[in-house]
Every structure is written in C-alpha cells, then in structure tokens.
Amino acid sequence: MKSAELPEVSENFGPTAVTRADAVRSRLIDTFSLIDHFRGLSQAVPRHNLREFLDPARQRKLMLGDQHQLVRFSIRPGHNRILFAQRQQCRLRVRCNRWAPISLWAGWVLRKRIFINFVNCLIFLNTIFLMVEIELVNTTNVRMLPIMMALEVGSWFILFIFILEIVLFWLYNFFLFWKSAWNLFDFFVTTLSLLPEIVVLVGVTGESVWLQLLRICRVLRSLKLFARFRQIRVIILALVRALKTMTFLLVLLLIFFYIFALTGVYFFESYSRSDIQDLEYQMYFTDVPNSLVTVFILFTLDHWYALLQDAWRVPALSKAFSSLYVILWLLLGSIIFRNIIVAMMVTNFQAIRNELSEEATHSEMQHKASIFKRQIIKRRLNQKDGEKAKVRSSSGHITPQTSYHSASSLTGDMSQSENLVKTSVPKDLSTPQEYRLSSDSPGLVDWETHVHQNLHGLMEMDQDERVVWPRDSLFRYFELLEKLQYNIEERKQLQEFAVKALINLKDN
C-alpha cells in the first residue's frame, strides 16, 4: 500500500479531496480496527466463526489456544418494532403456563373492536344516567323512586365494568399499564369515583361535605371519553406540546405579574387607606394577594376604567402615576403579552402540522428512493452488457461513450415516471437501441441533478440492508476509493486548466 507516498501528494489538492480521501481512510481504519491491531491490543482478525464454536471439540481447542479468550462482536441497533402482543406469544411464561394463558386472552379481549365500542357506549350511558340523577335527586315523587334505584344500580354496574377493564389490562401487562399517561388518567378517575363508596363502607359518617364532593367526582368518569377518540387525543397532545414550548413565556408573564402587583400595593397605598365613604374598589390593592387578583382583573380588561375613576376620587393619590401604571400594564400585559401567546400558539400548531405532513412526505420520499435504486441497478446491468458487447466487437480501448449509450437507452426504455436523460445527444448512434431515447426534450433533468435530488432519500431509507463483502476485497475497495478521490481531484484541476486555455484561445 503506497500510503507513505500519498501524504505528499495531498498537499497539492484542495480541501475537499483531502477530506473525502481522509474520510475513506478513516472508514478503512475503523472497519478493520487497524489501530488496535497495530498496537498489538487485540487479534483484529476474526479467525473463527459460529460453527466452530458450536462444535464442542473445536470449542475446547479454541478456548485453550486463544490466551485472551476475547470475542469481538459488533452491535447493530435493530430498527424493528416488536409489539408486546407479538412478543407475548413467544414467551415461555405464556406458552408453558400450567394454567390457561390469561394474559393472552386479556390482550385479545382488549383489542377486540366490540369490547372497545361497548365500553365507549357505557361511558355515554354513564353521563346520561348522571344527568337524569341530578335532576331527580331532590324530588319527593314516590313514582320516581324505582327509576332512581335503577339508575343507581346502572351506575354501579358501569363502575364495575370500568374496574374490570383496568384489571384486564393489569392481567395483560402490569408494567405497561403505568407507562402510558392515558391509562394513569383512567385509573385516577376510576379510583376517585370509587372512593366515596369505600369511605361509606368503612364507616366514616362525618364530614358529609367531602362525601358530596367525592360523589361529584363521578362526573369525571365522562372525561374518560377523551382518551378514547383519536382526534381528541391528537388535539390534547398538540396542546400539551404547545404549552411546553411556552413555559418560558409564562415564567416571564409571572415575573411581570409580580412586578405590577408589588408596585400596585405601593402606588395605591393612599387609596387603600383613604377615609372617603363608599369607594367601590378599596379592598383591591390592600396587600399582595389582593393586588395579584386585581392585576389579573386588569389583565382581562374588566372594569379597568371604573377602577381608575374610582381611584381618582381620592385626592392624595397622584393621578399621573396611577394612570401611568394602569395604562402601562394594559398595553404590556393585556395587549402585547396576550397577543404574543396567541402568536406562539399559532406557530406551534403550524409546526406540529408541518411535522405531521413531514411524516407523509417521508414515506413518499422512501418510495421515490426505492424507485431510484431500481433504476440504478438496471442501468448498471445494462452498462455491463453494453461494455461486454463493445469489448467483444471492437478493440481494447474502452471508451465511456458506450456505457453512456446503453445507459441512455436504458433510461428511455424505462416506463417509470421519472425520465432522466442527458440533454446532449451522443455522436454515433450505431447501436439500435438508441432511437428509443426520449432525447433532447428540454425540461428534463440530467443525471447528476437527478442523483442529487434522490441521494438523500436513498441514504435515509429505513431498510436493514446489509452487504457481505469478502475481507480482502473490502480492504482493496477502500484503498482504491481513496486513490480515486485524489485522481478525481487532479482531473478537476486539469479540467479547470483546459477551460482557462479555451477561454484564452477565444479571447485571442
């Protein structure tokens, strides 16, 4: 390997060639772990494979022979998404269970469309029951009593179904339950509506106010609806994300609230302590909690002028400073800040919408990339055939023109939507495939632009594609690639010289 010579050559070239060649060389070093090998740190060569390991006789010999007994393996992060449901079917705990595999059955039930719709209907029914119950709770009409009983029993039944659903999920996978926020919400709501009944059962009779409150929590069961429907989920998630990005804005708003509340207490001191009768808003600036509430009232632009006019009735209060305070807070807080919040919400929603559409364009790009790949493979194959034909027919001087001919004919042949063609037509159209060219039509991109457009998509393709190389070929490949970079750079320089020469000629 003539690596010792190359560093001298590289000084003549521009930065890009050197960086590309360096990148190739570092890839080589990385793949073959040359540094470790030269330091003598490890036997970088994989000398054994799995079959030798599994054979017990050979395995013993290996273990005795290799003094470090180290194994080098490479980890490839997998991109598969194995669902828990799929994994569960393979687990020993489920397959070799002594009793029936309840977790499998629980998972099946939970995923059944009928069950999900049934629970949704029950949530609706629960809401209706609650509404009717509220209406009837204070009647003394005797005939309504059976209806009340029926509603009560219905409510209990629905509660038991909800509990059953949670228990089913626990049977399916206990730990997965707690990882999802929607499940936590469900659990919280169900326990909250269960709490008053338990409390009554235990025997706590006092504190009826709290019991009433807890009973009211039944109403929260209707909120379970939010978790069910996908559209509502998307909206709630978008809202949470928007709020998260706006945390610092809210912190800034809180700082301003603090400033104006504290200032308000001092500015309106004489108003709070005034002896004038029937001042409407006298309690509004007495101390900091009241002042905070007043600042919020001003933020919502409610009765601010009435407050100001009331404050002006006190002669000791300086009109200039109080009106300056109110006007400044209105401008800053209510007009500017509120509109900044609106603006940030709109920006966030737009960003979320763009992201969602990005996913759609991502899959579209993948599709285009796979089409592009097919084109390339076909082109390459045809190129090889064209070359072989040319070699057989003519002398040994292989011109690149042949490959171009077959490539362009190939592209004309393809029925894909992307027709790529070079805008300049080759000179000798000897082979019969040429006339199928869709040639010379303006507006179609040439090969390089097409490559640039699609290369990114090709690189980002999600395939777990692996290529198996023979080891020495890979080393030789990297070596050649590095040398190729230098030569390409040299050619570029020569091209520039040629262009300059041509221009000079034209000028003279």
Next chain:
Amino acid sequence: MVGTIGIFALPMRKDTECCAYVKRFIEGRVFSVLMISTISLNALCMVLQTNYDIRNYLFLIFEVVEVLFMSVYCFEFCIKLYVDPLGYWKNGYNLLNVVIIIILSVPFYMRKLFGRHYPYLNIGEGIQSLRILKLIPYSRGIRTLITALGQTICTVASVMTLLFLMMFIFAILGFCLFGSTDAGDLNNWGNLAVAFFTLFSLTTVDGWTDLQKDLDERGFTLSRAFTIFFILLGSFVFLSMFVGVMIIHTEDSIKKFEKELEDERHVAVLQEKQNILKKQQEEVSRLMQKGLVEGFKKTLRHSDPMVLEDFCTTLPFIDIYLSTLDNQDNTISKYIEIEDDLGLPKLRGKGKEGEHSRQRKSIERHW
C-alpha cells in the same frame, strides 16, 4: 498584583491572571447560584415588607438584609466592571443592572432630601419591585425568548404609534363635538387627557356602553355613529391587525433564531469531527509502516465475511458513484473531441483519465 481599574485602563492589562481568575469565577456555577438565591430572597423579602405588621415586627432584620442585598449587587457590578471595563457597557443586561442599582438608592435619597412626609415616597418604594428583573440574565430560556422576540419590538412600536395617531385625531374630533360646549359631556370629553382615556376605553371595549349612555342622555345625535365607528376601527381592525402582525413576526423571528442555533451546533459538530479525524490520521500515520500494513494484508482471507451496513459499501452507492463518474468521463471525452476539432494542443488529461478509468475497472473486477 492589582492592575488599574477604571474606564481609562491601559490597553494592555498587566493583571491578566487575576482578570482571568475573576472571569472564571463570574462564569462559574457558584456565582450564578449565589446571585439567583440572593435575588429570590430579595423578592420574597419585598413581598413580606408590604404587610405592615410583619414590617413592624421584623424591622431590624429587614434593614440588615437590605444592606446585604445592596452590597451584593454593588459587588457584582464592581467585579464585572473590573473584568471588562469597556465591554461592560455594551451588554444590555449590564445596563439593566446599573439602572436597578440606581433605583435601589432612590428611596434613601428621597427620604434624605425631601423628608419623611414627601407624598411621592411610596412611588420610590413601589419601583423597587423591578429588582426581580435581575433574574433574567441568569436564566438561559428567558434570555433566548427575549432575543427571539426582540425583533417584534419594532413592529409593536410602529403599530402603537399608528394607534396613538388615530386616537389623537378622534380625541380632537370628540372634544370638539361633545366636550367643548357647556351642555356637553365634560366628564368624559372635557379635556384632551380625559378624551384620550375615553377613547382607550372604547378601544378595549370595556364599559363603553356606560360612556355611550352618558352621551345619549345629553342628546347628541351623531354620538352613536361616532362611537360605533371608532370601536370598529380601533378594536376590531387595529387590535386584530396587531395580533396578525405579531403572529407573522413571531414565527419569522423564532424560525430565524432556531436556524441560527442549528447552524451553530452544526458547525461545532463539524469542527469536532475534523479534530477527531485529524487525531486519528496522525496516530495512524505514526503507527503505519510499510511492513506492518503488508503483514496485515496477508492475514486477510477471501473466505472471511464482513457484514456491513454503511451506505458507502452498499451496491446502490457503488452503482450511482460509478455512473456519475462515467458521465463525467463522457464530458471530458466530448471536450477532448471539441479540442480536436478546434485544433488545440492535447492536454495530458487523457493519460490521467486512462488511469482513473483503470482504477474504476479494477473496483468492478474485485466486486
């Protein structure tokens, strides 16, 4: 060794080590934690001081704590000025610090100069609440937010000016129509200031029905048209336009800001990569000698498989690369033909091109 402190320091500082030490201290975590806790404690104390009973009870403690806070702020001012006397004034947050120190000393001087019964004393105490603004430089998120939104200030200012002009016109109009005569509504339109307030009340559509009722009682015929027209113009058109303009500017400035951050990060990552690459190259060229590499190459066997997932070793990449090179070769050969036609001297490029295509072929063969 203490160098000269002050705005007229020598261009070459003699106390570089001390300066660097102080600078490291300022940018360290201890200092920022100290400042944040001081400012928060100060804010809490100010809240407690509003309550008369607490203030009476803990009077001495508050006095001592006040002196402590003042000294901490002055200390911060002094050491920041020491580190960079001239560059100190260019940073907006440092100017804010100076303003707050001035504000801090206002009540004291007021009391000294004007006595204890000056009516504007509570104003001086009121603006002490601005001290909490000192927290902003120590919080990265708020700083970025303010930088991102700073661009919108120009828009805000221009819209506000427009609104003020419009209100001015309508105030004069309203004064002449409703407030100039004796039978007019002097309470709301009597002089220009009150007229402005009335119009502002109409813009924020709060309690405007009462104002309109006042005008109706006096029997002005055109008052309704005037009020409704101004509300449409001021509240609906102007405030909505305000919202729209702010939305667009916020979007633009945030996008630009994020792009800047992204670029910075990208450049930093690239720089890191270059450094790592360079180190690797140096190490390898140090270790690599001709014999070693040849020896390594001898250990490579054709039957050993290497499984790779890199893009540069995949077949599509090789296909694309070689096809692109073919096209470039084609361009050159065409160019050479043109040269032939024009009768130019042949370049040495042909020979290089041959070697280049030879290398390409050898890649294909090995494949």
